[in-house]
Amino acid sequence: MPQCLYCFSEVRSGISFCCQSCELLSKWITVGEPPLKNAPLSAKWQKFNEAALTQAFNLSVCPIYGKYRLYIEGLQCSSCVHLLEDLPRYCADVISARLNFSTCILDVETKPSLALGSLCSRIEQMGYDPVPLKQNSDLEAAQNAENKSDLKRIGVAGALAGNLMLLAVPSYAGLSGPLGQLFQWLTFLVFLPVLFYVGLPFYRKAYASLLVRRINVDMMIAVALWAGFGSSTYALVLGTENLYFDSTAGFIFLILLTRYLLKHHQNSIVNSKNIFTGLFENEIYEVEDAGLLTFDQLKENQLLHLKQNQLLPCDSLLTSVVAEFDVSFLTGEAYPQKKHRNDRIAAGSRLLSASASITTLGAAELSELAVSLGRIALAKPGENKIQTQTDIFSHRLTLAVFATAGLFFLATYSELGFEAFRRCLALITIACPCAIAFAAPLAQNLGLRTAFKEGFFLKSAEVFEKLGKIRRVIFDKTGTLTSSHLKLVQTFPPEISDENKALILGLEKHSLHPVALSLKSSWSGSDAENIPDITETTGQGVSADYLGHHYSLSKASGFDQSVNTIQADFSIDGKKTAYLYFEESILPEAETVINDFYRKNFEVMMLTGDRRGRAIEVSKKIGIRPAFVFADQSSESKMQLVTAQNPCLFVGDGLNDLAALNKAYVSFAIKGPFESTLQVSDVYAPKKDLRAVFEIFRLAKKIQTTVQFNLLFAVLYNSVGGILALSGYINPLMAAVLMPVSSLLLTLHTVWRLK
Amino acid sequence: MNTIIFMVAVALLLSFGFVLSYVWAATNEQFDDLETPAHRMLKNDEIKK
Numbered sequence: 001m002p003q004c005l006y007c008f009s010e011v012r013s014g015i016s017f018c019c020q021s022c023e024l025l026s027k028w029i030t031v032g033e034p035p036l037k038n039a040p041l042s043a044k045w046q047k048f049n050e051a052a053l054t055q056a057f058n059l060s061v062c063p064i065y066g067k068y069r070l071y072i073e074g075l076q077c078s079s080c081v082h083l084l085e086d087l088p089r090y091c092a093d094v095i096s097a098r099l100n101f102s103t104c105i106l107d108v109e110t111k112p113s114l115a116l117g118s119l120c121s122r123i124e125q126m127g128y129d130p131v132p133l134k135q136n137s138d139l140e141a142a143q144n145a146e147n148k149s150d151l152k153r154i155g156v157a158g159a160l161a162g163n164l165m166l167l168a169v170p171s172y173a174g175l176s177g178p179l180g181q182l183f184q185w186l187t188f189l190v191f192l193p194v195l196f197y198v199g200l201p202f203y204r205k206a207y208a209s210l211l212v213r214r215i216n217v218d219m220m221i222a223v224a225l226w227a228g229f230g231s232s233t234y235a236l237v238l239g240t241e242n243l244y245f246d247s248t249a250g251f252i253f254l255i256l257l258t259r260y261l262l263k264h265h266q267n268s269i270v271n272s273k274n275i276f277t278g279l280f281e282n283e284i285y286e287v288e289d290a291g292l293l294t295f296d297q298l299k300e301n302q303l304l305h306l307k308q309n310q311l312l313p314c315d316s317l318l319t320s321v322v323a324e325f326d327v328s329f330l331t332g333e334a335y336p337q338k339k340h341r342n343d344r345i346a347a348g349s350r351l352l353s354a355s356a357s358i359t360t361l362g363a364a365e366l367s368e369l370a371v372s373l374g375r376i377a378l379a380k381p382g383e384n385k386i387q388t389q390t391d392i393f394s395h396r397l398t399l400a401v402f403a404t405a406g407l408f409f410l411a412t413y414s415e416l417g418f419e420a421f422r423r424c425l426a427l428i429t430i431a432c433p434c435a436i437a438f439a440a441p442l443a444q445n446l447g448l449r450t451a452f453k454e455g456f457f458l459k460s461a462e463v464f465e466k467l468g469k470i471r472r473v474i475f476d477k478t479g480t481l482t483s484s485h486l487k488l489v490q491t492f493p494p495e496i497s498d499e500n501k502a503l504i505l506g507l508e509k510h511s512l513h514p515v516a517l518s519l520k521s522s523w524s525g526s527d528a529e530n531i532p533d534i535t536e537t538t539g540q541g542v543s544a545d546y547l548g549h550h551y552s553l554s555k556a557s558g559f560d561q562s563v564n565t566i567q568a569d570f571s572i573d574g575k576k577t578a579y580l581y582f583e584e585s586i587l588p589e590a591e592t593v594i595n596d597f598y599r600k601n602f603e604v605m606m607l608t609g610d611r612r613g614r615a616i617e618v619s620k621k622i623g624i625r626p627a628f629v630f631a632d633q634s635s636e637s638k639m640q641l642v643t644a645q646n647p648c649l650f651v652g653d654g655l656n657d658l659a660a661l662n663k664a665y666v667s668f669a670i671k672g673p674f675e676s677t678l679q680v681s682d683v684y685a686p687k688k689d690l691r692a693v694f695e696i697f698r699l700a701k702k703i704q705t706t707v708q709f710n711l712l713f714a715v716l717y718n719s720v721g722g723i724l725a726l727s728g729y730i731n732p733l734m735a736a737v738l739m740p741v742s743s744l745l746l747t748l749h750t751v752w753r754l755k
Numbered sequence: 756m757n758t759i760i761f762m763v764a765v766a767l768l769l770s771f772g773f774v775l776s777y778v779w780a781a782t783n784e785q786f787d788d789l790e791t792p793a794h795r796m797l798k799n800d801e802i803k804k
Binding site for chain 2: 077100159166186
């Protein structure tokens with residue numbers, strides 16, 4: 001296997017270095033270390049040098065100095081750590097740099113002379129892609145604190161359980177007399193922190209469930225913990241040998257450890273409060289008489305000068321005469337929308353024209369988009385909440401075990417005395433549904449990991465169980481079944497000369513219009529003519545006078561909005577020379593995926609905000625039955641339709657799909673331009689590949705089978721164990737050993753099935 | 756017997772010390788990044804001329 005020439009880690013054949021750091025460090029060994037230069041900043045980093053944005057990202061308590069947190073993409077090996085932490089050596093304005101390799105977070109302190117944009121640009125020169133981050137949200141801080149607290153409890157529980165087992169050895173070996181008693185009292189003392197510190201989370205959860213009059217597993221664990229302590233203390237005072245301090249502590253330690261591992265595997269939850277701010281936090285806006293402001297500083301009646309490709313932060317009125325906006329992710333309209341002076345433009349629209357002025361109608365947080373996203377964020381946690389099969393089973397089993405133990409105690413106390421209590425304790429310990437509570441989440445978490453490997457993230461493992469009930473799949477069209485980009489499908493004449501291609505590309509070189517993007521992509525091998533002074537007329541096209549001729553590429557007159565094809569005419573001196581035809585590009589795998597769903601007897605529907613004519617054309621190409629195509633849908637009507645079709649899986653990508661995604665029994669978001677927004681969905685696929693939608697059902701089926709087997713096993717194990725415990729064949733100590741054994745068996749089975 | 760009592764007391768004190776040091780480490784973010792120090796230690800020392 002070939003090795004990296006610098007760090008000697010393995011690399012693919014034909015490659016000399018494993019990463020850019022190794023290449024750079026290797027070069028610097030021979031030519032010496034050059035300091036990082038103040039290279040001209042790209043537009044991306046220029047805006048981060050503006051005071052408004054630099055301050056927003058500066059975490060330093062002293063506003064003069066800079067303290068920035070950057071997410072660094074592309075970390076590979078130790079050289080990356082060395083190079084990035086040596087930033088102060090290569091860059092005199094950097095005071096310190098500290099990298100966390102596991103989280104890819106670089107903390108940098110800078111002198112006042114270095115702004116954020118320049119810092120990022122210099123890191124970019126080193127071959128990395130830095131992403132500035134803001135202060136951790138309250139939710140993240142709370143999650144970190146909880147994580148630390150869990151770690152401490154596990155460590156303490158493990159240490160105490162280990163010591164308790166050692167202290168119990170003399171008693172098991174038959175030691176009696178004053179020394180034997182001393183060891184027994186020591187186990188009592190060492191057990192107290194388990195009772196009053198380690199057990200706290202169980203008491204809290206048990207109390208919380210009591211408040212809502214429900215019985216859960218934590219209540220059973222809390223009862224087992226106190227019952228174990230009570231019976232052992234009673235035995236200790238009486239001088240008998242039935243002490244269970246060690247087994248109870250071991251039991252609590254194992255439960256805490258398993259829960260921590262499960263929690264560690266769970267996907268991080270997106271802070272719904274930041275859904276809206278995430279869209280705009282890296283944008284700054286030029287405001288008349290107020291300079292440059294971030295989105296949250298904007299107020300009503302301010303005149304904003306937008307640049308091409310900027311996202312509108314507030315609901316506004318257009319002040320310019322005319323401008324074109326991309327609203328596809330708000331409404332599902334695939335084609336750019338032309339707006340005139342005083343037309344209302346919704347927040348979330350993207351400017352396609354070179355520039356435009358708008359007057360804000362209110363602050364960003366009052367926009368319709370912010371309000372609807374806020375509603376979604378608030379509604380998400382409670383709605384769609386289902387009780388999973390495992391929850392219901394655990395709940396019923398817990399009730400049954402408590403009831404059986406109580407009845408047994410009442411019926412046999414007069415006859416058996418303290419033995420009745422011991423048998424009940426053994427029953428509660430062995431029949432504790434921990435095995436179910438561990439094995440089902442483990443199956444689901446292994447499923448999450450498989451899903452992650454296959455390229456999609458699940459917000460919660462419960463999704464697997466919900467998918468088992470779904471027989472109807474609804475797809476959004478624009479951006480989900482289609483790529484939301486135009487595709488050059490035909491030209492007349494069929495072969496465009498290289499000379500004309502160069503002229504057309506030259507006319508379109510600065511444009512971000514979908515037609516321009518499509519041409520640049522289709523003719524990526526051709527060079528563009530260097531045409532100066534190009535005029536882009538909003539909604540019409542581009543034109544220029546060049547070398548004595550007038551060239552133009554304009555939208556065909558009489559263009560029918562209801563058909564799927566868009567036509568552009570290329571003219572030289574007013575004479576039409578070429579005709580170009582574009583269509584919405586359908587994802588190549590769409591037809592196969594739809595057919596797969598039909599083969600498995602699923603009902604497939606399509607929803608779109610686009611015109612019916614275009615929707616039907618797309619549906620015919622991919623095989624969705626026209627009766628199940630719903631066009632001209634607003635965000636609200638999509639939501640109502642999806643609600644009526646529940647339980648269904650809704651697959652969408654745009655902001656206009658958010659309400660529907662939120663109401664769907666299971667929501668599946670495909671990669672779109674607003675990724676942070678779409679991460680609120682149950683399933684999120686960062687790669688635009690529709691096959692993931694079908695794959696997730698296959699995976700869910702496999703997990704369901706495994707979980708059902710686990711439940712069946714748990715019923716049999718607990719029934720047999722419970723009967724033996726009540727008959728007196730299993731004492732609480734044996735129960736405390738047998739309970740983790742069943743957990744282990746189920747865990748091994750789950751890992752074997754889902755490996 | 757006295758020796759056993761002494762040894763048990765020492766063992767308990769030691770384990771108490773380890774538990775305390777573990778709690779200190781967990782509180783002071785010593786387990787937050789388990790990967791970077793391993794890379795950091797591989798860095799070549801500065802060559803002193």
